[in-house]
Amino acid sequence: MLEIKELRKRFGDKVALDGVSLSAQPGEVVGFVGANGAGKTTTMRIAMGVLASDSGEVLYQGSPLGAAQRNRFGYMPEERGLYPKMKVAEQIAYFGELHGMDRAAAKRATGELLEQLALTDRAGDHVQDLSLGNQQRVQLAVSLVHDPEAMVLDEPFSGLDPIAVDVMGTALKERAARGVPVIFSSHQLDLIERLCDSVVIIAAGTVIAAGGVEELKARETKRLRVRVDAPRDLIADLPGTVTRDGDDYLVEDADDQAVLHVAMSAGRVAHFAYDQPTIAEIFREAVAQ
Amino acid sequence: MSARSPESSRMRGLLLVAGREIRVRGLSKSNLISLAITVVIAGVLAALPTILDGGDSDTEVGLAGAAASTMEGQLEAIGGYEVTVFDSAADAEQAVEDGDVEAAVADGDLYVDGRVGTELQTVLESAWQAAAVHGNLSDAGLSDTEIQQALTTRPLETVNLSDSESDSVIGYFTGLIISILMFMMLMMPVQYIAMGVVEEKSSRIVEILLTSLKPWQLLGGKVVGLGAVALVNLVAIVAVGLGVAAATGLLPDLPEGTTSAALSSIGWWLIAFALFGTLAGGVGSLVSRQEDAGSVLTPLVMSLTLSYVGSIFLLNAPGTTFAQVLSIVPPFSAIAMPTRMAIEPVPFWEIAVAIALLLAAAAGALALGAKLYSRSVLYTGSRLKLTEALRRAA
Known part of the structure; x- marks a missing residue:
């Protein structure tokens, strides 16, 4: 399990992190959400040892995360970086070796990844000659080449074409299925919703909401969506707070059975269900509070 | 891979970085071509005295x-x-x-x-x-x-009343070649190191590298790798120069000390490279963009150029206090001393003092360069001031 505990960090007068905690169980995919400047990148940089925190700790399997363990992690920083004048395959294998693989294993893993990412025919090209999308795929390969034990990815989906997004998503799911804890940040909340088991929402250096995706959705205020084929307006008749959303009535703070009863007596009920808030709505709500 | 001892994995990291530099810079087409050209020039220069002499043809x-x-x-x-x-x-x-x-x-x-x-x-x-x-x-x-x-008469024996044998033309040319070589072979890798550091910073790859490597491994590997490339170039040039001189029969005619000056220049180069190389890495890490690299490198380039120009003056004024001082004071001594050794006999104590001072300066540069580098390599944005970098926490 990867645990980040009570991280605090100041840059001069500016407080970047004010006691940020989050954790990822083996096999858990954790989405890290927050506005720009909320502290996601700082948190991840500290977790990967690229930046020192003022206080707080990063634990892996119960003990402070050391350089040797960190070297078996997969990391994708927000600012992507590759050697522009190095060949694609050579570069991926080099990072494999840096992560402790021997040359043969690194080459083998490179070959497999290039195949997966449909880059085999570009293996001998310099990175600078690749399109931006393909460079991103190489970046992905660099973070996956050593079959990481845990993954910390800062905006792994930004700048990816739809195919690469799928490849990336599959890669994360695959790793998680094998028991790898994964933490990634993203602004694409639909992706978070699709891929993550749990979500951590951060604003101004503080975690404002955290939990399982389903749990968070359930925690939100329940809102009943009712569609009735009725000749007259039911706003005055339905109990609780009622608003219109197009043809639908949105009902809050009311007994659902009482609502159903009124609706059925008014006409044919075409739709009767609780709205599932999207992560995007939860996020907006949490940030707004 | 977890069985590896920390000691060996530390060296492994450094050697991997060095290996990459050798592959990317040393085995690059441009380096191989320029080495070939330089080697040919060295061979021609070494053969030149014999050719100008009309050779051995009677x-x-x-x-x-x-x-x-x-x-x-x-x-x-x-x-x-x-x-x-x-x-x-x-x-x-x-x-x-x-x-x-x-x-x-x-x-x-x-x-x-x-x-x-x-x-x-x-x-x-x-x-x-x-x-x-x-x-x-x-x-x-x-x-x-x-x-x-x-x-039968006894041939005249020459009794030299002058202190130095400075009138040796071959000594002068050897000194000239040594100073040019030293200058080139320091300037080139120093530029490469600084460029490499800035490249890693500007492409942000350094952030990924530093999750696997310590800053000193990254800087050390770069210095060792590019140093090895330059050393191979230097040894090749000196070997070809001396080899051609030997083949054309010039070697026995060379004044005493020329061969040892040429060979010892490799030793001088090693110390000087440690000094300039780590400093280049340190100052290179102060900037984030390739365009800014030139300005932070200026002091290094200036002192290298001064060492070179000073050595040329020295060749024309051997035996003077200027020559003595320049060949002892670091960092100028790195180029000036082997140059001076080629043109005049240098007392042993002066060489010893020059080596000691240069070693001390190199040790200081190593400490300073590594400190600068580890403190500023992850800082991005505008150029970092030297004092700011030294104040920053590692």
Whole structure:
């Protein structure tokens, strides 16, 4: 399990992190959400040892995360970086070796990844000659080449074409299925919703909401969506707070059975269900509070 | 891979970085081509004295007449002349006219085609006189052995009253070549190191690298790798230079100390490179963009250039206090001392002091460069001030 505990960090007068905690169980995919400047990148940089925190700790399997363990992690920083004048395959294998693989294993893993990412025919090209999308795929390969034990990815989906997004998503799911804890940040909340088991929402250096995706959705205020084929307006008749959303009535703070009863007596009920808030709505709500 | 000892994995990281630098820079087409060109130039320069000397090809001289055999003996004793003895004065004359020989002596006449070198004329003159004396003594009834004894003289021995042997032209050229080589071989990798550091910073790859490597491994690997590339270049050039000099027979003629100066320049280079290389890495990490690299490198480039220009002055003023000071004070000593060693004998203590001071400076530079680097390599944005970098927490 990867645990980040009570991280605090100041840059001069500016407080970047004010006691940020989050954790990822083996096999858990954790989405890290927050506005720009909320502290996601700082948190991840500290977790990967690229930046020192003022206080707080990063634990892996119960003990402070050391350089040797960190070297078996997969990391994708927000600012992507590759050697522009190095060949694609050579570069991926080099990072494999840096992560402790021997040359043969690194080459083998490179070959497999290039195949997966449909880059085999570009293996001998310099990175600078690749399109931006393909460079991103190489970046992905660099973070996956050593079959990481845990993954910390800062905006792994930004700048990816739809195919690469799928490849990336599959890669994360695959790793998680094998028991790898994964933490990634993203602004694409639909992706978070699709891929993550749990979500951590951060604003101004503080975690404002955290939990399982389903749990968070359930925690939100329940809102009943009712569609009735009725000749007259039911706003005055339905109990609780009622608003219109197009043809639908949105009902809050009311007994659902009482609502159903009124609706059925008014006409044919075409739709009767609780709205599932999207992560995007939860996020907006949490940030707004 | 977890079984690896921390010690060996630390070295492994450094060596991996060094290996990448060697592959990417050392084995690049441009480096291989420039090395080939430099090696050829070094070979040509080493062969130049022999070529300019007209090589070992002997001056061809023709002889005829009564004194021919005696003169032939004389000229062979002097050496450097290929003698052809003709049957008649007319044949000798014809050979000069045809250009088969440069000059010919027959029966007291010197045949030349146009002008003749003063040296050749003097030699032929003295050979003719010796032959004449030989003839006269023979006529007076002396035996060949007696004549031989009578004519044997002790050659003049040179007693040099000057302190230095600075008038050696070869020493001057050796010094010149050493200073140019040292300058190039320091300037090139120093630029590469700084460029490499800035490249990693500007492409942000350094953030990924530093999750696997410590800053000192990254900087150390770069310095070792690019140093190895430059060292191979330097050794190749020195080896080809000395090899060609040996092959053309120049080596034994070189003044004492030239070979050792050339070889010791490799040692001087190693220390100087440690000094300039780590400093280049340190100052390179202060900037985030390739355009800014030049400005932070200026002090290093300036001191290298001053060392080089100073060494050229030194070549023209050996034995002066300026030469002495420049060749002892670091970082100038790195280029100035091997240059000075090529042109004049340097007292052992001066060399020892220069080495000690340069080593101390290199150690200081290592500490400073590594400190600067580890503190500023992850800082991005505008150029970091030197004082700011030193104040920053690691």
